[in-house]
Amino acid sequence: MSGQGVAQRLPRLLSLVPYLRAHPGVPVAEAAADFGVDERQLRKDLELLWMCGLPGYGPGDLVDLSFAGDTVDVVFDAGLTRPLRLTTSEATALLVALRMLHQTPGVVDSDAVGRAIGKIEAAVGAAGPAGGLVAVENGVGERETTGVVRGALARGRALRILYFTAGRDAVSRRDVDPMRLVLVEGRGYLEAWCRRAEGVRLFRLDRVEQAEELDEPARPHPDAEPTDVSGGLFRPAEGQRAAVLELDPDAHWVAEYYPVDDWTTGAAAAGTTDPVGTDAAGDTPPGTPEPPRAGPTPAPPSSSPDARLRVLLRYSDPDWLVRLVLGLGGAARIVEPEELAGLVRARARAALDLADGTLADGTATG
Amino acid sequence: MSSARAERLVNLVLCLMSTRQYLPAERIRATVPGYAEAPNDEAFFRMFERDKAELRELGVPLETGHTSAFDTAEGYRIARADYELGEIELAPDEATVVALAGNLWDSPELAGAAHGALVKLRAAGVEVAETPAATVRPGVHAGEPALAPLLAATRAGRVVVFEHRRGGPAEPAVGRTVEPWGVVSYRGRWYLVGHDRDRADVRCFRLSRITGTIRATGPDGAVTVPADADLRGIVRASAGPGPVTATARVWVAEGRAAGLRRAGRERGPHTRAGHPGVLLELDVRDRGTVARWLAGHGPDVAVLDPPELATAVRELWQAAAGRAVDTAAGVAEVAR
Numbered sequence: 001m002s003g004q005g006v007a008q009r010l011p012r013l014l015s016l017v018p019y020l021r022a023h024p025g026v027p028v029a030e031a032a033a034d035f036g037v038d039e040r041q042l043r044k045d046l047e048l049l050w051m052c053g054l055p056g057y058g059p060g061d062l063v064d065l066s067f068a069g070d071t072v073d074v075v076f077d078a079g080l081t082r083p084l085r086l087t088t089s090e091a092t093a094l095l096v097a098l099r100m101l102h103q104t105p106g107v108v109d110s111d112a113v114g115r116a117i118g119k120i121e122a123a124v125g126a127a128g129p130a131g132g133l134v135a136v137e138n139g140v141g142e143r144e145t146t147g148v149v150r151g152a153l154a155r156g157r158a159l160r161i162l163y164f165t166a167g168r169d170a171v172s173r174r175d176v177d178p179m180r181l182v183l184v185e186g187r188g189y190l191e192a193w194c195r196r197a198e199g200v201r202l203f204r205l206d207r208v209e210q211a212e213e214l215d216e217p218a219r220p221h222p223d224a225e226p227t228d229v230s231g232g233l234f235r236p237a238e239g240q241r242a243a244v245l246e247l248d249p250d251a252h253w254v255a256e257y258y259p260v261d262d263w264t265t266g267a268a269a270a271g272t273t274d275p276v277g278t279d280a281a282g283d284t285p286p287g288t289p290e291p292p293r294a295g296p297t298p299a300p301p302s303s304s305p306d307a308r309l310r311v312l313l314r315y316s317d318p319d320w321l322v323r324l325v326l327g328l329g330g331a332a333r334i335v336e337p338e339e340l341a342g343l344v345r346a347r348a349r350a351a352l353d354l355a356d357g358t359l360a361d362g363t364a365t366g
Numbered sequence: 367m368s369s370a371r372a373e374r375l376v377n378l379v380l381c382l383m384s385t386r387q388y389l390p391a392e393r394i395r396a397t398v399p400g401y402a403e404a405p406n407d408e409a410f411f412r413m414f415e416r417d418k419a420e421l422r423e424l425g426v427p428l429e430t431g432h433t434s435a436f437d438t439a440e441g442y443r444i445a446r447a448d449y450e451l452g453e454i455e456l457a458p459d460e461a462t463v464v465a466l467a468g469n470l471w472d473s474p475e476l477a478g479a480a481h482g483a484l485v486k487l488r489a490a491g492v493e494v495a496e497t498p499a500a501t502v503r504p505g506v507h508a509g510e511p512a513l514a515p516l517l518a519a520t521r522a523g524r525v526v527v528f529e530h531r532r533g534g535p536a537e538p539a540v541g542r543t544v545e546p547w548g549v550v551s552y553r554g555r556w557y558l559v560g561h562d563r564d565r566a567d568v569r570c571f572r573l574s575r576i577t578g579t580i581r582a583t584g585p586d587g588a589v590t591v592p593a594d595a596d597l598r599g600i601v602r603a604s605a606g607p608g609p610v611t612a613t614a615r616v617w618v619a620e621g622r623a624a625g626l627r628r629a630g631r632e633r634g635p636h637t638r639a640g641h642p643g644v645l646l647e648l649d650v651r652d653r654g655t656v657a658r659w660l661a662g663h664g665p666d667v668a669v670l671d672p673p674e675l676a677t678a679v680r681e682l683w684q685a686a687a688g689r690a691v692d693t694a695a696g697v698a699e700v701a702r
Binding site: 005006007009010011012013014015016018019021022023034035036044048049051052053054055057078079080081082083084085086087088089090091092093094096097098099100101103107108109112113115116119120122123124125134135136137164166169170171182183186187209252253256322323324325326327328329330331344345347348349350351352353354355357 | 373375420424425426449452454463466476477481482489490517518533639657661676684
């Protein structure tokens, strides 16, 4: 006899009778699904309720149910007309989730969320989280484009969007057939068949620059399958590559900000390759792979070996990785793939050459 | 066994809800099926105490009192108005968002609590169901596992003890003792706001940087939240964007760096050393952050103004190129 079992079963038993009152003639299977249990368990619950009732416990005092085929009805509720009020934990979990949705515009209509919050707060009364306990502020307002996207989805129309792809650092115009809206880890996405890419794509709603509903129905390709988002969006996907980076303390935030797989500190990584080594820094022509050096790498003079972090970073676009590492200005180094390390150096030199050249030319005219 | 106890508890709830009088324990023992099985007084009271605790745990409002001044023993009852969920009707679009909200959580505590709430709403006749047009994958942010224990401690007004990293995953975790004031979700991250006892000051802690378990300690109600505490304001000041300190003027090569253009204001075409492009104005809050962002674009950008930003970007390029960095103090070797 575990208290855990009763703690889960008792709330269900107390909710079942009012549920059946509110759903006359509900199929047992549907009721089981609504309560998140299997049909066998639900039938056991119903049998137990049949034994319960008011003092006297005669035939007219007990909960009375009637079964017809696969459906069930309540004949006498013994006073269980309404469900128990929400507990503080239940009210908190639901209301905080609603406030999160309210601050994630796009996937749902913020107006509907606001109304729902008001009604649930009123219904739960004192069980709601105290006003100041939880606050949500995600700093993004409802964008005009997300309204257009939701409208097209509701009317089953195709869309023309101007979309910013962060990986390629470019904006492109695409015609898409909307499928659904998805909220993953607090961000809203439009899932659609992209006619240009001829595949299902997830478009981040805050990167849809413009949206225009087309005068034609949405016709996702017959092979279009909804994306499996159950494992999150950032997982080793097809076409994703992995780079090994070495991060100085100034760049440790990268390991927290972007999805990285493994990490080891410099102490553990000592003895492995160090392509941009102490003495070789600066003089390797771009694109020339350096031979791996055997033996322990001398610790950099200015920092402890522990301060270096070696991470495996997943990326799909090499340009994105080059931009990231180039911007870190030496605080991050690409260990693998070596050709990208060479590309970072080449880009840095080209930038310096351009800057120096234009300095010599004087100020350019606009 | 479990069924017998569940049956007894349901009967106890129905019995106490059907009475206006406070029923003493002995009356309950004689009335509610199941208690008669207790072989002696001690066994009965043990059983009854456990049942009362179970009901209170589930949020059943068990009242104690005396029906009249002549009653010697304390009695029990459940006031229907306190027990029942208030009237609630949701429009279809509201019911859809409630169903989505119920699926938002990933951690067992919060997901279980949200599911319990949805079951009760359905039992109240509210049709909460998702539509195929929108879906929510559970999982809000990293740091969610810390949320449930912190919410519970904050509600109870209890002090919490936990380990917290200041920075990235390689940073050592430091023990903290905090009087929790509340939790704030700010720009996609959760923060705990409270009084840090060790540092004797108000602090914010990012939940994703809390490692290990969170322990609530000391009595309930030990934490007093100042009446004027502005949780959002505290987090905004600590984690939010700083004030704009300068405006940068940057040349951007034609057709490149769409991300920069989105963030800045285009000020017309501009040619740099014969390369066509545009002149872009950018708000600078933190020079280092903007410098990194600009430097990442390499020869696609050139900083025209302010000079300190141009120097910062140039130093990043020099370091990335593996060249000696010219600093204001002279020339220093790249130390690695």
